[in-house]
Amino acid sequence: MFEEASEVFDNMFKSSFPLTFIVFIPAVLILVSPLPAEAAHEFTVYRMQQYDLQGQPYGTRNAILNTEARTVEAEVLSRRCVIMRLADFSYDKYQKALRQSAGAVVITLPKNMSAMPQDIVQQFMELEPEMLATETIVPVYFAMEDDELLSIYTQTLTSSSSQGSLSAAEVLLHTATANGFQMVTSGAQSKAISDWAITSLEGRLAGVGGEDLPTIVVVAHYDSFGVAPWLSYGADSNGSGVSMLLELARLFSKLYTYKRTHAGYNLLFFVSGGGKFNYQGTKRWLEENLDHTDSSLLQDNVAFVLCLDTLGNGDSLHLHVSKPPKEGTPQYSLLKELEMVVSSQYPEVKFSMVHKKINLADDMLAWEHERFGIRRLPAFTLSHLPSHRLAQRSSIMDVRSVSPSSRHGAGEPPAGPHVDVKRLSRNTKVVAEALARVIYNLTEKGAPGDLQIFTEQMQVQEEQLSAVVDWLTAQPRAAQLVDKDSSVVSTLEYHLGRYLKDVKRHYVKADKRDPEFVFYDQLKQTMNAYRVKPAIFDLLLAVCIAAYLGMMYLAIQNFGVLYSVVRRITQPKAKAH
Template structure:
């Protein structure tokens, strides 16, 4: 007859409802194992490259995400956000994720990329190249590992996946009991930046004499960086080291040109070019404007163009040319000077000229000097890379720790001494050092510039005319050179050679949620509970 005793309990709840209900709700929340503070997480994510170049599209074309998370070990990815660590992502798995119409991909990168094992670095370098071969509709994001993200990753990975359940009943029970994460990237969809302008920065040192009648030597370095995720691309070596080398050469020769006794009869032209990683688009337009201009061109009487690319590592130095210079021309003289300086001051280092013809059928040019060679201007590139295919030239692994300021200082010294021997027509058998004592190369200055330039991402799409980095470089050249100008490059609206897109960095939210089927079980539980209460009330009434 215990059912009749339930009458007293029912009467107690009836007399104090809803106050009794409000009393029990906070108690249930307090004893609940779920922490409300841990139910939502927020972290920064960096979207994969997205741009159009010469009619071809590259990178991911979407940015918004609102799907449930899945580990890469899952069997089904459809409308799911796949979370994986870098070392677990292979191209065959990536293609499977895309083919199953996944909702998004989130790749977790280690905090310190320089401390990765070599095998993982090689994997990342190959992955970056493969990912950027074509466009994909899949939103692809990268994030740096944090304790919070690793906890989310562990929860997603270790929880049993209903996709792998042995039976339908097992899958249903798992769906009701498992915790999941809803990954959300809100905001505006990425869109084309129609009015974006690339910025070339040029300046010069005028030689002694009538400027228009003097030969010119041009020194060029592109200043943007590239990686699979634009906002992770620091480009310390390629081409931060080239930019720093150009700035140091401008400082050294500006000192010489301020003294009438050391004022050479050569014009020195310095160009920091934009869009170098995007087939040297800034250089291309700058050359066109110079050569096709009705006014006098800075390239009218150019002896050669010296391009600087990746000079901050390695023991060797390579001179890349599209066509070897003829005997006796200015380029051949400089080539001889480079060999002599290397042999005299750095005999243990190797110097070599690498000849590679331009293949116009290739989608991308190999080196910056090829933009000048196409227009029949004598040009070459100095680099410590023996080939243009070095994957580190376009990688998020190219960070500050990959550059040695002493190696860069050595290479600047070699270039400066070789150039000085040419423009001052010094004897070939001399061992005289032009840049010594008060004119010496300053490793501390070089190190400071390297720290600054590699401390921030430098994708081409973030280096517009309002960029603080562009303003800093312009001011630095203005202190050393004359007639420093900005040369703006804007894509043709009718047939744009390049198109950039917004949405380089987003905030992703991870919400700890139950799956949709849990609502069904909850509704059944509530119905059962109400049924029991109704039954108890009916029994209590009968007992009376």
Template sequence: MLLDEASEVLEMFKHSFPLSMLFFVPLLIIISPASPVSAAHDFAVYRMQQYDLHGSAYGCRNALVNVEARPLDTTSFTRRCLVTKLMEFTTEKYKELITQNAGGVLILLPDNLTSLKPEEKEHVMELEQELLQEESHLPVYFTPETDELLELYHGLKHSINSDQAGSATQALMKSAGANGFQLIVNGPQSKAMPDFQVVNLQGKLSGYGIEEQLPTVAIVAHYDAFGIAPSLSFGSDSNGSGVVALLEMARLFSKLYTSSRTHAKYNMLFLLSGAGKYNYQGTRRWIEDQLDSSENSLLSDVSYVLCVDAIGNGDSLYLHVSKPPKPGSAGHTFYENLVEVASELSPGTTVAQVHKKINLAEDYLSWEHERFSMRRLPAFTLSHLESQRYMARNTILDTRDNVDTKVLTKNVQLITEALARQIFNLNNSGTPQVFVEGLRVESQVVESWMDYLGSTPRSAQLLDKNSAVVNTLEHGLSRYLKDVQRHVFRSDKRDPEFVFYNGATYQMSAYSVKPAVFDLFLALGISSYLAIVFLVAQIMPRHHMFGYEERLSHEGN
């Protein structure tokens, strides 16, 4: 009976070849060990910077990817996406990818960037600078390492590379047996944001007396950050520490200015400027609005402008100046007070002055105070960095762990004490400390602000007028200062000084795929299998019939 039923099934396939396809092909898919669901993986990726500055284009000009992944040691990257770890990637490889017309780059970032060795950090910062030297149409993405991505990475590394086969036959066989991944980034192409609005936040403390007749001290810090990828740019030291210092100084001096006994005859102006990492565009526009205004300018009687940038580490404070302040001037007095305060309160802290003239031939200004110096306003920048050439000012390595809260608290204490001695005219040796007990710099407040700023990406193109960072900083200033205002501006449409682009974060999908030659082999295998089944269906009924006739003849005899 079983043989008869098998014969009927084979007879069915014999007269209906398409039916056999519908039966066996789904059966092969069902018993296949690969799962289409487990073969796909989605993860967030962060695109390299893209911006225009003074008519020059920089960074990645393309965002879409739909190509096959390849490891670093592949010989050909044409229309392929390189998957590599951060420390393996070099500028030479980047130039090679551009030459070969590669389809993209996916760079895996280590879990803890601060754990890198000094030489590794140097490599990363140099790589960031080189990649942003000019524009490129090669999509470059960054993403933190995960178990799934490391599995993908190692799978590519250990897969058989058909490009290195000794013959065409070997290449064909290796290609058929290799496992690959298709990387896809869908969505709209990045576009310029011509109406992007940059925000400057301004607040002040009015001195005792007729405000217009009093000298002014301005405290300035830019609040944005910069790195190879906007979504990874936290800028904790440069310039999160400067923002925290300005906010803490505003808090402390506001307490002094609320009492008539400690109300100084100085106006204090506080400015948080936007787009500082893009040649201090926010500061430039704010100065122009102030000096070119027909109304009374806040800078009309400014004693000096103190810019704060990167003071969250180190045991030194450097006063960077474009023109050394003359003895007896307000700027020189502040410097002397700072040296004296440091020697009294923190003998281990060195205070020095660094003189560097403004080079108008360079595309970028070195420090924020140079924007004021170009308009003949006395200004200088305080930083723990001795030179403007430190790459640590513009890198994704500038994370929260890069700021020492104790050092930052100490530096803010020194700066506020030096300012207080000047505006209250306490220049005698042995002057008692002003900010003590309830007026002391609060380390908990400093740490709280640093935790917030160090966990929020603050690249300028992410900080429009409605961003949470701008709103939070404005609220922070409003708690201590009066007449806090927003100064919002756009780039000139006819001759734009800067242009930002959207598309900083995308979703990338990785699909496990086989090469096209594998489909060919699979089709040949299925065809051969079905042909064998068809032949068996043709032959087997005849043998069964012959056996049945023989049994009948034996029974008749």
């Protein structure tokens, strides 16, 4: 019976090869074909800055990615997505990817950046301005590391680094068997945002004793900046400055509530937007108040403008001026009062005046007070930083974290930006005491230098300072992300309204014909890492399938012979009698 069945199958295969082809090919493809590519991991990426300032483009110009992943160790990076870890990042590696026309660069960041070694943090902060100095065609993204992303990086690193040490045959085999990852973004190409409004806020405390009173202006910009807008939290620069301004507004609003302490100075508080983009909010505010109105405190007797910038750390205070104040002027009085308060009450603090002339040839102004200096208003900036060039003023590493104070020497700026609330509280009290001594003319009245005004019920509230910094650093505050309906603006307006009168908003929109600034969208996207096989795998798979079908065809054509061989091998031998 078995012999008859074999003859039937043999005749069927020999006479009906097309039927055999139809039956066997789908079965073979189903059995040996790989599974369809699946999304191995979906994660959020944050694109590098893209903006134009005074007609000059900065940052990356592209936002679309669909290419295979590699690490920088691979020999060929052309049209590949180069993945780098912050711990291993260097400017030379970054430039290598750009020179080889990489399809994109993805830099992965640890979730807890404050735990990174300080030398790596400092190195990256110094590289951020260089990365933004010129426009880059290659899209550049940042992503927060997780287990899946680290696994993708490890597998890609193994694949990229092993190819250089293998023979040609080993490389071919390794390439065919290794898993690759296709990196694909879900967003569209970036485009300019039209009619974007930068919002600034002002409020005032009116003095008593006549209409023609001198005005003291206190200024701080609230926006943050870094290589990636969605990762720019600006804790020290300038969350600390805004927190100090709000606390000063609270303290002096109490003094101005009572007749006995109501001083003969107008106090004007201004929270500016667009500070990181050459102080666009301050520029427009000055134009509105000095050029287009007849009723402005800035057109009256301005005693001085005090700008607050990066005051949340360090044991130094530097008063940056464009023109040294002359003796007998209110600004000279503030300088001396700051020196007196520091020396008599906080001897651990080193105070100094830093003189730097305004360089109108520079594309960017150094400090916010220079905007006022250009309009011939006496102004200066108070900061714990000795120079405007220090990298922590514009870095995504400027996050809300506390490092041990012993890590830094006295007067030495910290390697990694952070806010020390105790030092911020101390600096706030220094400014408050010095301002009060100027307003009430305490030195000429013979008040000792160690006299403290803000004590007991009037003391600086460290908890409130900390709460404001926490709130400000709970969301990125890049100018491209803070519109007029943002919770940042509305909450700042609410806090100013609690302490000040005549709180109002000021908006800045770029000129349509010759825009001072242009922002772009697609700064935050979703990226998918698809697990894929390389093209060489498909070629080898096709060869294997063809060989298999060839062997099956020969076996079918010679089924009788094959059956006889198998039967002889499997048939039991006859027992010898």
